[in-house]
Amino acid sequence: MVTEQDFDAVVIGAGAGGLFTAARLTRQGYRTLVIERLDKVGGRASTDEVDGFKVNNGAIVVEVGGITEQTCREVGARFDIREPKPPILYRIGGKDVDVTGGGWGFLLSRLTRQGAKLVKGIGAARNDSGLPEDEISTAEWVSKYTKNEGVHGVFRNMCASVFAVGSEDLPARVFLTYFTRKSAFKRFGFHPEGTIGLWRSLAEVVEEGGGQIWLSAAVDKILVEGDAVTGVEATRDGGTVRINSPLVISDVGPAATVSLLGEETVPAEYQALVKNADRPTSMISVNFASRDRLVDVPGMLSFAQSRRLAYIANFTDLCPEMAPQGWHLYVGTAVPKPSIGGFDEATETGYLLDDLRDNIRDFDTRARILNIAITRDDWPPQRAVAGFDLSHETPFRGLWNVGDGVKEYANGGTTACAETAKLVVDKIVSRTAS
Numbered sequence: 001m002v003t004e005q006d007f008d009a010v011v012i013g014a015g016a017g018g019l020f021t022a023a024r025l026t027r028q029g030y031r032t033l034v035i036e037r038l039d040k041v042g043g044r045a046s047t048d049e050v051d052g053f054k055v056n057n058g059a060i061v062v063e064v065g066g067i068t069e070q071t072c073r074e075v076g077a078r079f080d081i082r083e084p085k086p087p088i089l090y091r092i093g094g095k096d097v098d099v100t101g102g103g104w105g106f107l108l109s110r111l112t113r114q115g116a117k118l119v120k121g122i123g124a125a126r127n128d129s130g131l132p133e134d135e136i137s138t139a140e141w142v143s144k145y146t147k148n149e150g151v152h153g154v155f156r157n158m159c160a161s162v163f164a165v166g167s168e169d170l171p172a173r174v175f176l177t178y179f180t181r182k183s184a185f186k187r188f189g190f191h192p193e194g195t196i197g198l199w200r201s202l203a204e205v206v207e208e209g210g211g212q213i214w215l216s217a218a219v220d221k222i223l224v225e226g227d228a229v230t231g232v233e234a235t236r237d238g239g240t241v242r243i244n245s246p247l248v249i250s251d252v253g254p255a256a257t258v259s260l261l262g263e264e265t266v267p268a269e270y271q272a273l274v275k276n277a278d279r280p281t282s283m284i285s286v287n288f289a290s291r292d293r294l295v296d297v298p299g300m301l302s303f304a305q306s307r308r309l310a311y312i313a314n315f316t317d318l319c320p321e322m323a324p325q326g327w328h329l330y331v332g333t334a335v336p337k338p339s340i341g342g343f344d345e346a347t348e349t350g351y352l353l354d355d356l357r358d359n360i361r362d363f364d365t366r367a368r369i370l371n372i373a374i375t376r377d378d379w380p381p382q383r384a385v386a387g388f389d390l391s392h393e394t395p396f397r398g399l400w401n402v403g404d405g406v407k408e409y410a411n412g413g414t415t416a417c418a419e420t421a422k423l424v425v426d427k428i429v430s431r432t433a434s
Contacts, residue, residue: 002233002240007033007212009247009428010232012219012260015043016059016414017403018251019202020421023075025249026209028429033243034206034213035234040196041203041213043251044379045414047194050370053329054194054322055287057373058381059414060313060331061188061300062198067418078201082318083189084299088311091359092150092304096297104179111304112148121145125176132172134387141172150304157302159335160310163412164381165281166339174387177410188299190313192321222248222260222399229398232260246398247428251417253383253405254278254390261396270395277390277405279340280380284308284352285333287370293317293328294360294367308334308348309355330367332356340385345374386412392424400424 011022014036025032040046045059062068062081072079089096092110099107104122108115121144124130132141142155155175156167162178163170191197203213217236224230231244250257254274258266295301295312302311315322315329323329332355336348349372357363375381383405384390392406402424407416 002242004242004244005033006244007031008245009033009249010035010243010245011249011251012222012232012257013043013251013403014038014041014199014203014213014215015251015403016045016199016417017420018043018249019199019206020071020418021249021251021402021425022211022213023077023202023205024071024421024425025247025428026206026211027075028425030211030247032206032209032211033245034203034211035217035219035232035236035243036213036215037218039216041215042196042199044375044381045195046199047196050287052324053287053289053327053370054196055329055370056195056331058375059195060333062191062195063413063415064187064189066186066415067422068198068415071418071422072198072201075202075205077198077205080193080197080201081189081191083187084297084318086299087186087188088300088302089297090154090302090304096301107154108151111150111154112146115151118142118145118151122176122180126180131176134171134173136172138167138170138172138175140168141176142167153304153306154302157304157306157310160283160333160339161300161302163281163386164283164335164339165385166335166337168337169281169339169385171387174410178386178412181410190299190315190319190322192319194322219260221262222250222257224261224265224396224399227396229396247400248398249400249402249424251401251403253403254401255383255405256378257394257399257401267395273390277384277388279385279388280377281339281382281385282336282343282374282376283333283381284336284345284349285331285373285375286349286352286356287329287331287373288356288367289323289330289370290328290367291326292366294330294363303355303359306334306355306359307351308336309352309359310334312356312359349374382412386410392420392427400428 008030011034159167221233334352336343402420
């Protein structure tokens with residue numbers, strides 16, 4: 001038996017993009033339904049309970065002072081983010097260096113005599129004429145200035161930290177646009193409940209505003225008539241539900257959106273665009289705990305020299321609630337080679353573990369590994385490499401994509417998801433008003 005319900009808007013997926021969108025729509029007066037196949041909110045940026053530890057399964061940090069915090073203020077969501085100071089240290093030649101306030105010049109001067117040339121190249125990128133062509137990777141761009149392994153390591157690990165991709169796979173134009181126009185060395189912090197705490201606060205906004213969030217439910221099909229969306233068909237509690245709605249916003253990525261529409265329904269030209277942009281990245285994370293403090297940083301520690309290790313995050317200096325009393329909680333994260341497509345999971349994980357042993361004394365005896373998470377393919381850290389994203393719009397009226405598969409140019413992570421939500425909701429409201 002098929003039952004029917006009516007909503008002003010349906011959001012597919014309770015990940016970052018979906019919840020930012022749903023909260024904004026709710027505040028605009030739309031009765032909004034969010035349908036999520038998992039039993040919790042947050043999607044690929046959520047938090048799991050592992051033996052009493054709150055272990056993030058995707059997003060490690062939350063931006064402070066930007067579009068994420070702005071969205072929470074606008075919709076009335078709690079923003080309980082604790083900001084480390086300094087936010088990040090760089091391990092250079094065995095010393096942990098704070099570059100806060102010094103920026104590129106100070107960081108690169110600690111690594112190479114060619115630092116001034118690199119800073120000049122970065123400065124030139126502030127003008128469009130100084131940006132390299134799209135075909136040049138970040139690694140290739142850095143090689144024009146220096147062969148110094150430490151410099152290449154810093155750039156590689158920045159690409160991994162911000163864009164979840166290797167420097168050999170990220171266009172230099174994207175990297176330089178981000179760091180010259182979207183501000184480098186951003187502010188960020190941790191949530192005491194784990195990253196899921198932020199998503200729970202947005203979910204509360206939706207439900208308190210008259211919307212609904214269905215967990216452990218699945219959208220089976222996006223319904224269209226002609227060139228307009230009419231709703232979705234979903235499975236909930238073992239039954240089929242047809243949700244009638246003139247607005248459907250998908251946070252499951254353009255490729256999955258096409259599948260839900262049915263390929264026979266979607267214009268071939270759009271399918272080709274989706275296939276070309278479907279470039280999921282990969283990441284490996286080791287979540288570990290200890291009785292004693294293993295790294296002397298309040299937030300993040302990044303590396304100039306490593307096989308794969310991009311950074312270690314220390315959660316419990318600021319958020320002791322994330323671990324049982326008397327324990328410290330950390331994560332070490334790496335991007336494999338290659339960061340797009342197939343790779344040897346055992347070998348790449350081995351490189352990451354070796355890096356942790358090199359950088360944490362007696363790691364094998366002092367650290368307790370909680371889990372090793374490998375995110376890739378249809379569950380990636382980023383659905384598209386920055387610079388290859390699709391438009392939010394689709395060939396169907398009322399159907400939109402949000403999230404990290406349709407990011408704005410040179411953006412990444414949950415910040416990009418918050419930005420896509422604002423852009424899409426602003427367009428929906430504007431078109432409704434006209």
